[in-house]
Amino acid sequence: MPNRYFKARKPFDLNPHKYDIGIVTGLKKGYEDNLFIYRLFQLPEREYSLYYEYHLVYYLSKFPQGEREFFTFVWQIVLRRIRYIETKNPFNSSHATDMEILDKLSRFQKYLRSIDQWHTEKTLPEIIAEQHEEIVRQKEENTQLKNELKEAKKLETKEYIDIPEGYLLTFLDLCLKLQSTILPDNRKELVFSQTQMVWCKMIAKYFREGNEEINLETIRRYFPADKENPGKKYSVIPPQMRLFEITPSKRRTHSDK
Incomplete structure (x- = not known):
């Protein structure tokens, strides 16, 4: 098998690139696959991608459209070696070494x-x-989802706060006025939210009007x-439904206590 896929070490080069394949005298014809695997065994897993890319770039410099052919060639080298080890007698003296090699090859194949x-x-x-990894991943995700659901249910309630029938807009007016209420000390709002939708969802979820559900879209137009x-598309609260005002109380003094 002539060498065409991998960058070979130059004969008697005493300072070759660490990913070049071959021995001191160069690359012996027909040993390309063996020496590629041999160099792989000397590398840590974190360098697998660098090793592969190094030789891929070399091959593409000669065959620009050959990425698939290069991948297939490397894949077959690894696959053949895995199959060879898997068919060996598991009771031979080299079994421990074979298992170590198989682990390396499996990681590179991954x-x-x-x-x-x-x-x-x-x-x-x-x-x-x-399949085993997928099962483990799904179990972990399932456990996480169960924990998140459990936490979410802590705030759930089957009860609600009822507003007398016909006074929903009065309540909405108070909610809007609360948002405009400024604290006297630091001039910040008493209540603040990034969006108005959070108010709409809170009211629709936890409040009722005359024991009837409140439609989310109905109240959205007021926020x-x-x-x-x-x-x-938005509406204002009619004056006749604005029954309450929110006014700050006089600041208490020590004599008021």
């Missing part, structure tokens, strides 16, 4: 799968491993995002 654009065949061990320029 990296290859992550960049696979062509849905290359999967091995049975890989399928089983992926414009821009109170100075509410727009045509």
Whole structure:
């Protein structure tokens, strides 16, 4: 097998790139796959992508449209070696070393799968491993969702606050006035929200009018995002429904206590 895929070490180069493949005398013809795997075994997992990209760039410099061919070639090298180890007698003297090599190859194969654009065949061990990871991930997500639901239910209630029939707008007027109420000490609003929708949702969820549900869309038109320029789709509270005013009390002194 002539070398065409991987960047080889130059003969007697005493300072080769760490990802070049070959021995001191260079790359012996027919050993390209073995030496690629051999160099891989010397690398930590975090460098797998750098190692692969290094040789891919070299190959594409000669064959610009050859990315799929390069990937397939590397994939087949790894797959053949995995299959070879899996068929070996598990009771031979090199079994421990074989398992270490298999682990390395499986990790590199997992990296290859992550960049696979062509849905290359999967091995049975890989399928089983992926299914196991997916099951673990789903269990973790399920546990998280259950915890979040449990926390959310702490604030849920089947009860509600009832407003006498015909006085919903009076209550909405008080809510709007609360938003305009300024604290005397620091000139900040008594209540503040980023959006008006939070008021609408709160009222629709926790209040009733005459024991009947309050329609969210009905009250939305009384809570414009821009109170100075509410727009045509918003309405104002009729004067006859503005039954209450919110006025600050006189500041208490020590003599009032």
